[in-house]
Amino acid sequence: MKLRKVCKTLRTHVDTTEFAFHDFHIHIRFHEVHLDSHNGRFEAFYKQIEEMKFAVSNNIKDGKNDRIFDFDELSNILENDLNIIFANPKRTVHSLTVTVDVNDEPKEELALLDHTAVFQCLNEFLAENGRRLKVRTLNIQFYEYEQVWSILLHLEPGTLKSMILEYSYSGCIASLDYFDEMFQTEQWKAMKEFESYSILFRWEYLADFAHFNRVDMFQVEQFCVDHVERLTEVLLRNPSLDQFSLNTGSWRSDPRRPVDVINHRHNVYNYTKPSEPGWIYFPYPGSDKKLALKIDYEWMIFRGPCYVARDGDDKIIEEDEEDEEEEVGGNDNNAEENPPV
Numbered sequence: 001m002k003l004r005k006v007c008k009t010l011r012t013h014v015d016t017t018e019f020a021f022h023d024f025h026i027h028i029r030f031h032e033v034h035l036d037s038h039n040g041r042f043e044a045f046y047k048q049i050e051e052m053k054f055a056v057s058n059n060i061k062d063g064k065n066d067r068i069f070d071f072d073e074l075s076n077i078l079e080n081d082l083n084i085i086f087a088n089p090k091r092t093v094h095s096l097t098v099t100v101d102v103n104d105e106p107k108e109e110l111a112l113l114d115h116t117a118v119f120q121c122l123n124e125f126l127a128e129n130g131r132r133l134k135v136r137t138l139n140i141q142f143y144e145y146e147q148v149w150s151i152l153l154h155l156e157p158g159t160l161k162s163m164i165l166e167y168s169y170s171g172c173i174a175s176l177d178y179f180d181e182m183f184q185t186e187q188w189k190a191m192k193e194f195e196s197y198s199i200l201f202r203w204e205y206l207a208d209f210a211h212f213n214r215v216d217m218f219q220v221e222q223f224c225v226d227h228v229e230r231l232t233e234v235l236l237r238n239p240s241l242d243q244f245s246l247n248t249g250s251w252r253s254d255p256r257r258p259v260d261v262i263n264h265r266h267n268v269y270n271y272t273k274p275s276e277p278g279w280i281y282f283p284y285p286g287s288d289k290k291l292a293l294k295i296d297y298e299w300m301i302f303r304g305p306c307y308v309a310r311d312g313d314d315k316i317i318e319e320d321e322e323d324e325e326e327e328v329g330g331n332d333n334n335a336e337e338n339p340p341v
Contacts, residue, residue: 024085025097028118035081044081046074078118079125089131092159097139098151100168119147126154139164145178149185157186162193162214173219174199183208193242201246203227210234213306214242220300223248225258228295231302232282236291239284241304243313249298259295 027034031048045057052071069077126133135155140163142148148165167174176199182188189211197218201209209215235241248259259277263269268278282291289305 021091021093023095023097024093025099026118026122027099027101029101033078033118035085037085046078075121075124078121082122082125086133090134092134092136095137095139096133096135096155098147099141100143100147101141119144119150123150123154126151132156134159136160137162137164141166141168143168145174148179149182152182152185152187155187157190160187160191162195163191165194165196165199167198172198176200176202176205179205203230206231206234210238212244213238213240213304215244217245218247220246220248223258223300225261228258228262228300232291232293235302235304236282236284238304239287239289240306241291241302242306242308243304244302246300247298248295248300259297262295 021037023037025034025036027036033046035044037043043058046054047057048054048071049068053068054071054074056067056069056077058066133155136159138152138155138160140148140151142165152163183205188208192212193214194209194212195214195216199217199219201217201220203221203223231244235244260269262280263277266280268280277294277296280293280295282293283289284291284305291305292303292307294301
C-alpha cells in the first residue's frame with residue numbers, strides 16, 4: 001500500500017504485476033477493523049475513538065493514528081484501501097480470512113463501526129468492481145448467513161478450491177437449513193474441500209457435499225445405519241476422494257448402537273475394546289481401489305484413493321491406540337490398525 005502511493009510508475013507496477021498474498025485477513029470487531037496481509041505488505045487499522053470519530057493508521061506497531069475522520073467518511077476510506085489492495089486483477093490470495101468477533105461487548109456506546117457496516121462496504125466494493133477476486137481458500141467466521149454468500153459470489157470459481165466456515169458465536173451451532181442459496185452457486189459447486197467445526201451436518205444435504213474431495217465437520221445430526229450406508233454409496237462414486245470425516249461424538253444421543261451394528265456386520269467389532277474397531281474396506285466399482293471406513297463412538301472417517309495425510313488426521317486414532325495399550329496390555333484385536341493411503 002505504501003509503495004503504491006510513492007509515484008505513478010510504482011503504482012502502475014503494483015497494479016499490473018502478477019503476485020500473490022499468502023494470507024489476507026479482515027478482522028472485524030464492534031468498534032475496529034484490521035486489514036492485514038500477514039507479511040507486512042499491506043496493513044491498515046480503523047478504530048472508533050469517540051462517538052462520531054474514527055482513526056486510520058497504516059502503521060499499527062507504533063500505535064499512532066495517521067488520520068482522524070468523521071464517521072460518515074468511513075465507507076469511502078475503507079473502500080479506497082480495499083481498492084488499493086485488490087486493484088490488480090492478476091493478484092491471487094492463497095487464503096482470504098474474514099473474522100467477525102461478536103463475543104466481546106462494545107465499550108460504552110462505541111458500536112457504530114460494527115460488522116454490518118463493514119460487510120456492506122465490502123460487498124458494495126466487490127459488486128462495483130464487476131470482477132471476481134482470485135482466492136484459493138476462503139476462511140470466514142460469520143455472524144449472519146448472508147455474509148457468507150455476499151463474499152462467496154465475488155470470488156472466481158475456477159480459483160476457489162476450499163472453504164473453512166465457522167459461526168461467530170462461541171458455543172453455538174449453525175444450521176445448513178439457511179445455506180440453500182449458497183449450495184446453488186457456481187463457487188460452491190466448483191470447490192473441492194470444506195471444513196467446519198460449528199455447522200451442523202444434516203443428512204438431507206448429503207448431495208450438496210458429494211462433489212467434495214475432502215470434508216471435515218465436527219457437528220453431525222443423529223444418524224442410523226442407513227445414513228452410513230448411503231454415505232458409503234455416495235463416496236464410492238468419487239474415485240478422487242481424499243477424506244470425509246464427521247464427529248459422531250458431537251451428537252447428544254448415544255451413537256453406540258449404529259456404530260456397533262456396522263462394525264459387527266463387517267466383522268471388525270473389537271470385543272476387547274468396542275470403542276476401537278478396525279477399518280472396513282469397500283471396493284470401488286470396476287477398480288482395484290478401495291474406500292476405507294473407521295467408525296467408532298467419536299468419529300466416522302472415510303478415506304479414499306487420493307488420501308494424503310495432514311497434521312491432526314490421526315491424532316484421535318493415535319490417542320485411542322495409546323489408551324488401548326494401557327488398558328489391555330497391548331492385546332491383539334481382529335482388525336487392521338490403519339487404512340492404505
